[in-house]
Amino acid sequence: MDIIPVCSICSLRIRMEYSRMRDIIKWFWSYYREYPYVLAVMIFLTPVQAAIQVTIPRMMEFTVDFVKNREVSGNAAAVWLDNIGQQLGLSSAATFTLTLVALGLVASILYAYVQGHRAWMNLRLEWLFRQKAFNGITDKGPDFFNRFRTGDLVTRMTDDVAEKLSWFACSGIFRFYEALLMVTFALAMMISIDPKLTLWTAGPLPLLILIFFKSASVLDKRYDYLQKRISKFNDVIEACFSGVRVVKAYTREKAQKQKFSRAAEERRKAEISAIKVHTIVESLYMYIWQFGIIIVLLAGGYMVINSNLSLGKLIAFIYYVVYMIFPMFDIGQFLVKSRQSTVSIKRLMELEKVKPMVCDNGTKTIKSDIKGDLSLENVTFSFPESNRKIIDNISLDIKAGSTVALVGRVGSGKSWLVNLLPRLADPSGGTIRLDGYDLRQFNLADLRRNIGYVPQEPALFSDTIRNNIIFGRDDITDPIVEWAVEVSQLKDEVATFPDGLDTAIGTRGVAISGGQK
Structure with missing residues (x-):
């Protein structure tokens, strides 16, 4: 020994x-x-x-x-x-x-x-x-x-x-x-x-x-x-x-x-x-x-x-x-x-x-004359350190101004396919292009600023209705907030709250109904 x-x-x-x-x-x-x-x-x-x-x-x-x-x-x-x-x-x-x-x-x-x-x-x-x-x-x-x-x-x-x-x-x-x-x-x-x-x-x-x-x-x-x-x-x-x-x-x-x-x-x-x-x-x-x-x-x-x-x-x-x-x-x-x-x-x-799933290395900005053509070329996606493919070899062309509905069974990857567009994650394989440019070439903040994204599950913060609508943007004026409320058909609903747009709604909107969220 x-x-x-x-x-x-x-x-x-x-x-x-x-x-x-x-x-x-x-x-x-x-x-x-x-x-x-x-x-x-x-x-x-x-x-x-x-x-x-x-x-x-x-x-x-x-x-x-x-x-x-x-x-x-x-x-x-x-x-x-x-x-x-x-x-x-x-x-x-x-x-x-x-x-x-x-x-x-x-x-x-x-x-x-x-x-x-x-x-x-x-x-x-x-x-x-x-x-x-x-x-x-x-x-x-x-x-x-x-x-x-x-x-x-x-x-x-x-x-x-x-x-x-x-x-x-x-x-x-x-x-x-x-x-x-x-x-x-x-x-x-x-x-x-x-x-x-x-x-x-x-x-x-x-x-x-x-x-x-x-x-x-x-x-x-x-x-x-x-x-x-x-x-x-x-x-x-x-x-x-x-x-x-x-x-x-x-x-x-x-x-x-x-x-x-x-x-x-x-x-x-x-x-x-x-x-x-x-x-x-x-x-x-x-x-x-x-x-x-x-x-x-x-x-x-x-x-x-x-x-x-x-x-x-x-x-x-x-x-x-x-x-x-x-x-x-x-x-x-x-x-x-x-x-x-x-x-x-x-x-x-x-x-x-833990490394971010997305690296912001792009320098290209989105200009006002953008058309909006989207192209998915052999797109595959899986989580890091996982062999399970959530999206497998998807190719798709979406012309500017068109409307596309993704239909599939639960867990088929519909939400994740949409999440790839604002680069909440990047494809594991293949390329997504906007007007012929790889999405990774665009500045991340600029890309997301030009995408309207509505998640399937509403996420509200413990704050006022106004601040939840503005969501941290200092450039949003009161007329724009009122316009957004009217377009979303919430004007009559907001009028029923005690403080109107300044009513606090609690964590995750616990104080309001599912439809109001």
Whole structure:
């Protein structure tokens, strides 16, 4: 039996973690680069703030030793600072006190400044995540929406972005960055005071590293499962509410309640399962490190009693260990949240990787003198990654001004043949021509702008009647809207609504009849 050395396993996991973190930073970088000034503030001022913060315990050391011994300690920094104070006409006590106040004030101002930029960046990145995801989704083809249900997409756009990514994207990463700096600077200061006591104090570190490696895969699995349960939960809600008329008509309320209850219970169990591991890991990172305080008090106190360590240095040591408690908590929180965020990033990248069914590479525009002759030459269509042909080798010539009716059995491809004309999808084989030009040669927006398309199932939005008629076009004036209402014989119907054209009709037109839709 082959035996794999433990160090090889650790090395492999470190490489895997490095690769994972590199992918995360690369994904975030595409958003960070939009705001270089804010990024520069957080990158360059955080070390300055951390460096000033860790000098405060050394000043406490100098002050305590001065008060206890009635003289400045032999530390070169203390002597240099005292000399500057004397040149300014200040006593040693005043010099150390004013320096402590100044350092605390500067550190507080820098911390508030950096924190403000973090908070702003969190909100801005959340907006960018949502905007990019939404813009990408609207460019996808019908196959995309067959693969991802509405509830799942809503979960990815809300829970994955707002709950899992918005805080981690900036504050999570840069609090980790700050925590690493604080731990590094504090350890450097502790080593400069007493290397042996530092070694004793840092005893819990290997245990914390081991906890991270042991918990990483468990966190990944539980967060992935949790996000899938949340998506399923939202799917159930969306399906029930969007089809509430059918549910009512067939008295399926009880079945829907049971289905919702099962989805809610699955989500509850997944939430509890993830929170258990989350809480354990964060607690271990925060509280194991506090054993360092006990070590400092015991070992450091013994050294002070035996005159091997000054009281000021012991106090500075205690400050540094306390300083590192919350950074260690931030590191633990980062390691937990990074697993959670990795799952959410993968779910967003999964949406990004689905290629649109139609590429807008055409440059030709439709001119006013267009005739409108359509020609279908050996047109075949099937969904990507599917061998089933929905349309198989259709050839057809339609002259401008003529009327054509497509007749066939259910599922024979009539709707999809029509969908190919505004390029909701492109043929898998063959060509569709307009006045002799391949449809793919035309600019997509211009082509669709010149096609009147009425789907067999009306799709209405939760808005007013007027806005549903205009449908996002700013160039439509009120006279044109009124003309459209009159032509479609809706004038008398609209007059019966309380607010006329400004009446809200609810999601999918739930407040109006099928004929009115």
